[in-house]
Amino acid sequence: MNIGEAAARSGVSAKMVRHYESLGLLPAVARTDAGYRQYGEREVHTLRFIRRARDLGFSMAEIAGLLALWQKPDRASGDVKRIAEAHIADLDRRIDEMTAMKRTLETLVHCCHGDHRPDCPILDGLAEAGGPPQA
Amino acid sequence: MNIGEAAARSGVSAKMVRHYESLGLLPAVARTDAGYRQYGEREVHTLRFIRRARDLGFSMAEIAGLLALWQKPDRASGDVKRIAEAHIADLDRRIDEMTAMKRTLETLVHCCHGDHRPDCPILDGLAEAGGPPQA
DNA sequence: GCTTGACCTTGCCATCATGGGAAGGTCGAC
DNA sequence: GTCGACCTTCCCATGATGGCAAGGTCAAGC
Structure with missing residues (x-):
């Protein structure tokens, strides 16, 4: 899936998808030979997480923290x-x-x-x- | 009065005083031979007006409108x-x-x-x- | 094969109000 | 004369987002 589809399916603009990648919130995904980013369900899921956190007013720094905890199985809910x-x-x-x-x-x-x-x-x-x- | 004193007496930083001048909110004041801006009570009063409007959350564009009305004797309070x-x-x-x-x-x-x-x-x-x- | 349109890439600029800092000039007190 | 405090202009950064430009890619239709 190209960036446009990942963007549409997550409710995040393609521009922001690239921006989140540059901030390190989203891992750098694989590219086609032409340099197109290739996304899967996993990334769409992460993008939705980010969008919902943004909608609740969290800053990017806070979202980075939440994402890290989300992806850490031995996190403490505290x-x-x-x-x-x-x-x-x-x-x-x-x-x-x-x-x-x-x-x-x-x-x-x-x-x-x-x-x-x-x-x-x-x-x-x-x-x-x-x-x-x-x- | 130099910019530092005008800033202190109005509660606006000297940096912002210059910025407001560049935005046209504050008229360009007279300068000494050395290029120092010279302020009077009038400008301090205007700066206080701007600061209070900022404190109430008005944008610079709105403040520009308010200032223009403030300085216009035949304004309509509406x-x-x-x-x-x-x-x-x-x-x-x-x-x-x-x-x-x-x-x-x-x-x-x-x-x-x-x-x-x-x-x-x-x-x-x-x-x-x-x-x-x-x- | 070629064109066309939709999509992708990177990169720069703009927002809005403010602060920080650099590099250099000025002034008053000692 | 020197020192510290002040002034000058100019550039950069913030935070999240949009816009635009110039160029590459891909799929569909002719």
Whole structure:
């Protein structure tokens, strides 16, 4: 199977398949005489694993760790769980950050008439809300 | 005032001050004979505006729009409000995405013993959860 | 056999906001 | 005069992905 088919069957673009190979996430597969990469079910399976991990927001470095554990028969599930929990904590942190931004913006938006007049609490909020962070 | 002081007083790095100038967010200021940029209170104020907008997650393009409105006496507050509301919607979308990731992960983590044994529902979930997206 | 179109190859550039570092000029204090 | 702190410009890197270009390959149809 050529890269295009492996890509279609895994839901990863051909470009990304090559990229993952260059990152070492995917082993370098055999080539035809013309240099075409040849894939099998095994690689498609790995690509799907990578795609699902990406869909859950894992970084490439975390995925590399998960892949290594996945392919290691004597892994400890605790190691997997640790990676997943760290990622959940990271998601939590980012969700909190964005929620705080959203709350502040909603307050400002709520105060803004949003009409043809120039007065705008949103701009006032951006312009007046205190000096540098640690000063 | 040199760039270092303007940076310190606005909470933006000197590097970013130059970058904002190159993007056109900040006007090119006067220079000393030696080529040092000279800033005044006005520029520090603008830099603080930019920093606060960044802190609220606005992109540079959105900040450019906000700055233009801020500096335009005959603006319509409705234009400002539209930018802010679009950004809130964007934050909402991203928060929802991450929350969905988090929920899925929490389900998997909840099922994982997290001990020294290799069996791991997290890896199983990544490996088995269906084929390509639109197939 | 030749053409055509779909596919493959590598490699470079772009995103977005930011930091790091190099190489060199300037300024103030001692 | 020297030293350290500051400034200048320019290039490179991030992380995951897309786009494009130039060129090779393959299968199908004529």
